[in-house]
Amino acid sequence: MKILIMVKRVTDPNVTIRPNMDSSNVDLTNVKMAMNPFCEIATEEAIRLKEAGIASEVIVLSIGDKQSQDQIRTSLAMGADRGILIETDATLEPLNIAKLAAKVIEEEEIDLVLLGKQSSDKDNNQTGQMLAAIKDWGQATFASKLYISNEKATVTREVDTGLQTIELTLPAIVTCDLRLNTPRFASLPNIMKAKRKPLVIKPIEEFGLDLTPRFKMLNVESPQVREAGDILGSVDELLEKLKTTEGVL
C-alpha cells in the first residue's frame, strides 16, 4: 500500500501575526516558519503504518515556495521515503491544492492519503474533503484512531458530541486530529540520512491547471484587544462583581 502525506509550511504557531502597513495582507517578514502541527501527526501516522508492515512506501508532498523543502526534509527525517515539492510562490486556496494533489495521486497510484485536519495559520479545514471529492473517494476527517485491514480503514473521528466510528473502502482520504498520535522527534542520524533521500521539485506550470483564485482578500485587521481587568482578593468580592456590576450571575 502506498501512502501520500501532505505537509504545509506555516508560520510558527507561537508567533503573533500582524497586518502589514497598508492592511492589504499579513506581515510575514522574518516570521519564524514551521511545519503545520497537524502535518506532523499525519507524517507520524504514515510512518507507523510502514513500520507495522501495512504501508510499502510513504511519499511526502508539499505545495509551496522553495523553502517548503525544509518541511519535506523534516518528514523524511521522521521516516518518509521520498518527497515531491510542487513549487509556487502563490498562496493557493485549498481547492487548488486539492486539484494539484489529485494529479500526484494519479501519477503515483496512491491507496491512502493522510493529511492534517486544518492548518494552524488559515484554519480552512477543507483540503482533505476537497481532495476526496475530486477523487470520488471516501473521507474520514478529524481522525483520532486509524485501523487498516483488508482494504478497509476503520476510523474513529472527533466530532462535536464525542466520537464517531466509520469504515472506508480504500483508496481513501483521512485527515488527522490532535489525539491520533504524538509525533516523534527526528534523531540527528535520521536528519543526516534524510538529506540523501530523493526530493523531486516540479514547477506548478507542469500541471496545466487553471488555478485562478476564487476569493479576493480586501483587507486584514487586528481584532479588538481586551483590556486586563481587576485582580480581586476574595471569592465574595468576585461574586459581588458578577452579580451586581455585570449582572451575569
Added chain:
Amino acid sequence: MTILIIAEHDNSSLKEITLNTITAATQIGGDIDLLIAGEDCAAAAEAAAKISGVTRVLVADQACYNGQLAENMAALIMSMASNYSHILAPSTANGKNVLPRVAAKLDVSVLSDIISVESPDTFKRSIYAGNIIATLQSLDPIKLLTVRGTSFSPAEQNGSAFIKVVDGAFDEALSLFINNDSVVNERPELTSAKIVISGGRGMQNGENFSMLEKVADKVGAAVGATRAAVDAGFVPNDMQVGQTGKIVAPDLYIAVGISGAIQHLAGMKESKVIVAINKDPEAPIFQVADYGIVSDLFDTLPELENAL
C-alpha cells in the same frame, strides 16, 4: 437569491447553532431553505418549520443519511445545489466535514467559519489563531460558507415554514457508519451555554474536574477544557475550547488552571465577562480577564461552590 442551509440536528431536535446560521443567511438576504437530512428526523423537521425566516424545510429522511456521512450528504446537496446562490452550514464537525466536499464537486471555494456578513459576496473570518480578521470577497457563482455560531444571534422561533419531502436516497457506498460514542451530558451545550467554566492542566487529573462540575451545576453552566487537559486524558475531546476545538462566547467564562495560550483564547475571547483563577500572577490569561483571582484553585473552587 435563494439560500440553502444545512441544518445541524440529532434527528429528534435541532441544534441551537442552526438558528445562528439562519441569522447569517437573513443578513445575506433572500429566501431560505433549510435541509434536514437524517434518519427518522421528522421531529427535527417539525422544530425547523417554526424558525422565523425559513421559507421551506426540505426533509430527506433515509437510512443512508444516518450518521451524516459526508459522501452521501454531499451527493444529496449536489442534487439541489444549482437552485441556490449560497449554501451555508454551521461551522460544526458536520458542517466542516460536508461543505468542502460539496464545494469541490461544484468547483467552487468555501469560506470557513465566517464571523460577519458585509454584503452578499463579502465576509469576514478570523485567521492566525484569532490574531487577524480578514475581509474576503467571493468570486464564485455559488457561495459556500460555514458560519461561526457565536458571531450571530439566534433566529426567533415563531415562523411556520412549509415542509417539503425530498425523495431519493443517495447512497454512495464509499463509507459505512459504524457507531457514535456520544458523551452523555445533562449540562447545557458548551457552544450555547450562558455560563461556561473550563479547566486546564492545572486541574491535575480527570477526577478533579468534578470540582468544576459542582460549581457548574449550581449556576447551570457548561464545562469546557483546554487542549492540554484533553490531551492528558482528563476529559473527552468534545470539551475542548479553542482554535482547533469549539468556539464559545458565553456571558460568563470562568477559566480555572488555564495559562491562556493564544490557541485557547481564540476559542473564548469573545465571551462577555472573563474570570481567571490561576496561581501564577504572570499567566497570560489575566491579560484578557475582566476579573482575576491569584490563588490555588484547590482552595478557591470549594469556596466558590459554597458561596453560590
